[in-house]
Amino acid sequence: MKRHRRAAPPSDSADVPLPGMARRFAQFVAKTLAIADMEIRKLRHDPTELATRAIQPALWLLIFGQVMSRARVIETVDMGYLDFLTPGILAQSVLFIAIFNGISIIWERDLGIVHKFLASPTPRAALVLGKALGGGARALVQAMVVIALGAMLGVHMRFDPLALAGLVLFVVLGAAVFSSFSLIIACLVKTRERFMGVGQLLTMPLFFASNAIYPTAMMPRALQVVAHLNPLSYQVDALRLLLLPGYDAVPHLGLAHDLVVLTVFLVMMVIVSARLYPHIAR
Known part of the structure; x- marks a missing residue:
C-alpha cells in the first residue's frame, strides 16, 4: 500500500502573505520611497541649485543677524539674538526651497511624464508624498549649510544625537508640508x-507672519492669530527647542504639539494635492 505523506504545516516565515491592509500599506510606502528616490537623484544632476539658494540665508545671518544683535531692539530673554534667529533662518531656507518644488510637475507634464504616472497603478497620494519627501531631502542639505554657518558665527547649539534626529525629522516634515x-x-x-x-x-508673507525673526508676543494681536495658523511657526518652534540650549526658558508650544500640528497639515496637504494632481494633465 502507498503511504501518504502528511502535508507540511504552514510556515511562520515571510512566505505567509500579509493581510490585505498591511500589504497595501507596504506597497504604498514602497512606491512613495521610489518617487522620493527619483526626486533625490535629480539633486545629484544639479547641485548648483542648492549652492545658489544658500546665498539668501547666509545674507540674513551675516547682515541682518549681526546688525540686529548689536541694535538689541528685539527682546529674546536670556539668549543672543543671533542664537534666536538661526533656527528661524533655517526654517526660512526650508520654506524657500520647498515652496518652489511644485514647478517640477509642470516640467514633467510638458515632458509627458505626468501622463505616464497617471496611467500607472501608483496611488496619487504616493506620488505627491514621494515628491514632498524628495523636497525634504533637498532641505536637509540646505539645513546643513545654515547650521555650519551658524556654528562659524558662534551660535550656541546642541549637537547631541537626539537633537540631530529631531532636527532631521522636523526639517523633512516642514519641507514636506510646504x-x-x-x-x-x-x-x-x-x-x-x-x-x-x-x-x-x-x-x-509666510516668513514674516511667523516667529522666525521675532517672538510671537511682540506681534499685534491680529498677526499673532495668523502666526498660530502658519505651519512655519510650528517648525521654527521645534527647531529652536531642539537646537538652542536656553530656549527651554522661553514660552514655547512643545515638541509634541509642533509634531502633531505639522503632521495634520501634511495629511491635509497630501489629500488635497492628490485630488488635484490629475488636473495638471488637462
Whole structure:
C-alpha cells in the first residue's frame, strides 16, 4: 500500500502573505520611497541649485543677524539674538526651497511624464508624498549649510544625537508640508510663469507672519492669530527647542504639539494635492 505523506504545516516565515491592509500599506510606502528616490537623484544632476539658494540665508545671518544683535531692539530673554534667529533662518531656507518644488510637475507634464504616472497603478497620494519627501531631502542639505554657518558665527547649539534626529525629522516634515502645498499651487495655476509669481507672492508673507525673526508676543494681536495658523511657526518652534540650549526658558508650544500640528497639515496637504494632481494633465 502507498503511504501518504502528511502535508507540511504552514510556515511562520515571510512566505505567509500579509493581510490585505498591511500589504497595501507596504506597497504604498514602497512606491512613495521610489518617487522620493527619483526626486533625490535629480539633486545629484544639479547641485548648483542648492549652492545658489544658500546665498539668501547666509545674507540674513551675516547682515541682518549681526546688525540686529548689536541694535538689541528685539527682546529674546536670556539668549543672543543671533542664537534666536538661526533656527528661524533655517526654517526660512526650508520654506524657500520647498515652496518652489511644485514647478517640477509642470516640467514633467510638458515632458509627458505626468501622463505616464497617471496611467500607472501608483496611488496619487504616493506620488505627491514621494515628491514632498524628495523636497525634504533637498532641505536637509540646505539645513546643513545654515547650521555650519551658524556654528562659524558662534551660535550656541546642541549637537547631541537626539537633537540631530529631531532636527532631521522636523526639517523633512516642514519641507514636506510646504512641498505638498507647492504641488497644490502648481495643479491650480498650471504654467511656470504663474507658478513662479504665486510662489514669490507667498514666501515673504509666510516668513514674516511667523516667529522666525521675532517672538510671537511682540506681534499685534491680529498677526499673532495668523502666526498660530502658519505651519512655519510650528517648525521654527521645534527647531529652536531642539537646537538652542536656553530656549527651554522661553514660552514655547512643545515638541509634541509642533509634531502633531505639522503632521495634520501634511495629511491635509497630501489629500488635497492628490485630488488635484490629475488636473495638471488637462
